[in-house]
Amino acid sequence: xxxxxxxxxxxxxxxxxxxxxxxxxxxxxxxxxxxxxxxxxxxxxxxxxxxxxxxxxxxxxxxxxxxxxxxxxxxxxxxxxxxxxxxxxxxxxxxxxxxxxxxxxxxxxxxxxxxxxxxxxxxxxxxxxxxxxxxxxxxxxxxxxxxxxxxxxxxxxxxxxxxxxxxxxxxxxxxxxxxxxxxxxxxxxxxxxxxxxxxxxxxxxxxxxxxxxxxxxxxxxxxxxxxxxxxxxxxxxxxxxxxxxxxxxxxxxxxxxxxxxxxxxxxxxxxxxxxxxxxxxxxxxxxxxxxxxxxxxxxxxxxxxxxxxxxxxxxxxxxxxxxxxxxxxxxxxxxxxxxxxxxxxxxxxxxxxxxxxxxxxxxxxxxxxxxxxxxxxxxxxxxxxxxxxxxxxxxxxxxxxxxxxxxxxxxxxxxxx
Amino acid sequence: xxxxxxxxxxxxxxxxxxxxxxxxxxxxxxxxxxxxxxxxx
Amino acid sequence: xxxxxxxxxxxxxxxxxxxxxxxxxxxxxxxxxxxxxxxxxxxxxxxxxxxxxxxxxxxxxxxxxxxxxxxxxxxxxxxxxxxxxxxxxxxxxxxxxxxxxxxxxxxxxxxxxxxxxxxxxxxxxxxxxxxxxxxxxxxxxxxxxxxxxxxxxxxxxxxxxxxxxxxxxxxxxxxxxxxxxxxxxxxxxxxxxxxxxxxxxxxxxxxxxxxxxxxxxxxxxxxxxxxxxxxxxxxxxxxxxxxxxxxxxxxxxxxxxxxxxxxxxxxxxxxxxxxxxxxxxxxxxxxxxxxxx
Numbered sequence: 214x215x216x217x218x219x220x221x222x223x224x225x226x227x228x229x230x231x232x233x234x235x236x237x238x239x240x241x242x243x244x245x246x247x248x249x250x251x252x253x254x255x256x257x258x259x260x261x262x263x264x265x266x267x268x269x270x271x272x273x274x275x276x277x278x279x280x281x282x283x284x285x286x287x288x289x290x291x292x293x294x295x296x297x298x299x300x301x302x303x304x305x306x307x308x309x310x311x312x313x314x315x316x317x318x319x320x321x322x323x324x325x326x327x328x329x330x331x332x333x334x335x336x337x338x339x340x341x342x343x344x345x346x347x348x349x350x351x352x353x354x355x356x357x358x359x360x361x362x363x364x365x366x367x368x369x370x371x372x373x374x375x376x377x378x379x380x381x382x383x384x385x386x387x388x389x390x391x392x393x394x395x396x397x398x399x400x401x402x403x404x405x406x407x408x409x410x411x412x413x414x415x416x417x418x419x420x421x422x423x424x425x426x427x428x429x430x431x432x433x434x435x436x437x438x439x440x441x442x443x444x445x446x447x448x449x450x451x452x453x454x455x456x457x458x459x460x461x462x463x464x465x466x467x468x469x470x471x472x473x474x475x476x477x478x479x480x481x482x483x484x485x486x487x488x489x490x491x492x493x494x495x496x497x498x499x500x501x502x503x504x505x506x507x508x509x510x511x512x513x514x515x516x517x518x519x520x521x522x523x524x525x526x527x528x529x530x531x532x533x534x535x536x537x538x539x540x541x542x543x544x545x546x547x548x549x550x551x552x553x554x555x556x557x558x559x560x561x562x563x564x565x566x567x568x569x570x571x572x573x574x575x576x577x578x579x580x581x582x583x584x585x586x587x588x589x590x591x592x593x594x595x596x597x598x599x600x601x602x603x604x605x606x607x608x609x610x611x612x613x614x615x616x617x618x619x620x621x622x623x624x625x626x627x628x629x630x
Numbered sequence: 631x632x633x634x635x636x637x638x639x640x641x642x643x644x645x646x647x648x649x650x651x652x653x654x655x656x657x658x659x660x661x662x663x664x665x666x667x668x669x670x671x
Numbered sequence: 672x673x674x675x676x677x678x679x680x681x682x683x684x685x686x687x688x689x690x691x692x693x694x695x696x697x698x699x700x701x702x703x704x705x706x707x708x709x710x711x712x713x714x715x716x717x718x719x720x721x722x723x724x725x726x727x728x729x730x731x732x733x734x735x736x737x738x739x740x741x742x743x744x745x746x747x748x749x750x751x752x753x754x755x756x757x758x759x760x761x762x763x764x765x766x767x768x769x770x771x772x773x774x775x776x777x778x779x780x781x782x783x784x785x786x787x788x789x790x791x792x793x794x795x796x797x798x799x800x801x802x803x804x805x806x807x808x809x810x811x812x813x814x815x816x817x818x819x820x821x822x823x824x825x826x827x828x829x830x831x832x833x834x835x836x837x838x839x840x841x842x843x844x845x846x847x848x849x850x851x852x853x854x855x856x857x858x859x860x861x862x863x864x865x866x867x868x869x870x871x872x873x874x875x876x877x878x879x880x881x882x883x884x885x886x887x888x889x890x891x892x893x894x895x896x897x898x899x900x901x902x903x904x905x906x907x908x909x910x911x912x913x914x915x916x917x918x919x920x921x922x923x924x925x926x927x928x929x930x931x932x933x934x935x936x937x938x939x940x941x942x943x944x945x946x947x948x949x950x951x952x953x954x955x956x957x958x959x960x961x962x963x964x
Binding site: 270271272273274275276279281282283284286287310313314315316345346347348349351352354355360361362364365366367368369371407410411412414415418419422423426427428429430431432433434442445576 | 753755785787788789790791792793794808809810811812813814816817818820822825826827828829830831832833914916917922923925926928929930933936937940941944945947948951952955
Binding site: 361363364408412 | 641644645648655659
């Protein structure tokens, strides 16, 4: 199969639904080798995961489907799929803010992949939520009817999830219009972008911090080194460098996989973009560490450092926030993509540790070992299949729509860049 | 009056607050459009 | 005939009259009475650990009936139990310096419940008469479990159609003019049902008249903003499984700081972002124009 170059993607002429349907069916066909190592390994995992999902729907959440218990109502799916996943998707609102509000065009090449990723992340992690809640057939209740629990932080988070999905979809919709060659629609969608970005940043601020606020009433269950009235602020700030770290890490992979789509000018700009992101991460993480210090002093929780949990806290903060922050700074000054990639991996692990701490590690930390929560194989498989399906959908979209490759000339004329 | 507890619903105004936010965001679009027309930069 | 002193007679009369006004009359509640919180006074000094309350609760709620024979009780009391999806109330046995003490455990029906504040679909509701109840519009998110300082709501993980299970102070019986099943079944009067205000007065009366018997403290009077289930004890509460470090702040208050910030962010962020954008664009344009000159 010949390699497609940027110039050879032909645009369809869509004047009716049947035109669209014919084009769409054509696009559904795989574009490349089917039996790649990645496909061969991931596809069976996904299939087993889907079967597990069916088991979960039929049998409920009890063991052996999940290890959730009365002591640990939230586990891997909420702690990792939803809460960590949303933190990782933070790159979307940060980059949209940088490009559309601060008008820093240098980041434009990575903007669309990041926003697409954020949009897909929210869609799939909303799916993870549907799987986790025990009475999922009632999921529409917070959205319609007279059951609005305004008093609840979760009410806010649920609505924001939904609204942010809309905002992210509007931000990515120009690429869909370009894929279908719908010029007039593309023009209209372009005018909506700024509003969607502004709305999206406000929404993101509130639901990133909101996910932290969910734990505010667990005051007597979360270890004092982690529990503070400033949890929402810590979640919001950490979502900034969590999202950007994922952009760096995932970008380094996408950059190689979709190399054939990337024009020369984007290739040249790429290292500069990564260096700038590294600098931003280092600065935000530095601020975050000082905020953590203030929390420690204000809440007078530093005596707790002298304990097992205290040691774990120091591992999280020093090993997975301070050290990657230093690595980011070093990578920036030495202009080393390798150091920066290592920093991003450490940061991502640190975020996972932090969010899981609030979910089941530092939450009810005093429960005896026998009753502690560990994910079951089924929980892990379902998580894996959700993440892999998202990657497959991402790949499908990137291979067809102008996400990694630049927009067609007629679309670029519509905007100033 | 020992043991008397008067119930104070701290969430009573939340519904109205969210409505006010909605009204603000919608009016924001029109206010912004107004300024764009008057002096687009 | 046994001679009793006038003081003892008046005390007896007083307690009978109080119990009369506190206990439910079969006619039902009057409309004015409905507006006050009702609650439960648990006098630990009177509990003999017979577990009849557990059985009555199971019968009233269609739960599996526990075996409360003497031998079974001996076995059951060997371990400390929590409430569960099939047991809304449990008795635990504690060995203390004052001897054996039996402590019942159930939903505290807080004045300002964390579970109610957490519920995004109003499945957990605080009724006007004080009971905290769960409803079927629940989506099963389990945030109520995380938010309850007493860890009361229990989730039916093993079911495909799961519910949250906890004591609801026999809300259905209440609406029919009855008292909770456990109160009715208690043979020693360890459980008393009535208006919260009156229960606190009664509790204070008991403490005053028997200062050697009771610790001068009503657990639940002020804890987490006050609860409708109140406890009197002869031994310090921390020795019998009570958390005395919960503080007096109602749990929902811990979320209002964040929730209050929401409107401010929604109003200020759009304005600030528009401002930034205009400033950045204006600055750029200015520099481009300067370059041209």
